[in-house]
Amino acid sequence: METIGKQKERTSRPHRNTEKLPMIHDMSQGCDFTGFDPDTLMKETVRLRKLITKRGTLEILIPLCCTTNPVRYIKFRNTMKGFSSKTLAIRLKELEKGGILERHAYNEIPPRVEYNLTNKGQELVESVINLLQWMRKWSSKSKN
Numbered sequence: 001m002e003t004i005g006k007q008k009e010r011t012s013r014p015h016r017n018t019e020k021l022p023m024i025h026d027m028s029q030g031c032d033f034t035g036f037d038p039d040t041l042m043k044e045t046v047r048l049r050k051l052i053t054k055r056g057t058l059e060i061l062i063p064l065c066c067t068t069n070p071v072r073y074i075k076f077r078n079t080m081k082g083f084s085s086k087t088l089a090i091r092l093k094e095l096e097k098g099g100i101l102e103r104h105a106y107n108e109i110p111p112r113v114e115y116n117l118t119n120k121g122q123e124l125v126e127s128v129i130n131l132l133q134w135m136r137k138w139s140s141k142s143k144n
Contacts, residue, residue, distance in 0.1 A: 061128065065117065099120045101118065102115065
């Protein structure tokens with residue numbers, strides 16, 4: 001009779017394809033995805049990837065995170081070797097349009113244009129720095 005009970009138990013379980021992924025239930029670890037579902041997170045991941053993986057984006061953001069002073073366009077031009085002026089200008093405009101950067105143009109000769117991170121941009125850069133720290137931590141452990 002015990003064998004029959006075990007067989008019934010096996011057949012009553014849902015198929016693997018319908019099982020949900022395991023979730024972390026101990027929220028004291030700081031992992032709270034309440035209100036999110038995997039489909040929404042995947043859509044947001046696509047938007048995030050489109051924002052930060054374009055050529056030149058991180059090279060623009062990282063220097064800005066290391067200073068509270070505005071960075072001039074010419075500084076970007078001089079430090080971003082291998083980037084055309086067109087690519088740099090396009091990326092700066094995209095980041096400004098996305099609310100990541102603030103652009104200040106001064107009516108001077110020669111023209112002076114400076115960029116600062118917005119609060120939104122500062123949070124983005126902090127997140128990128130956290131990812132870099134995670135990568136550094138785990139890549140050094142895998143070498144040992």
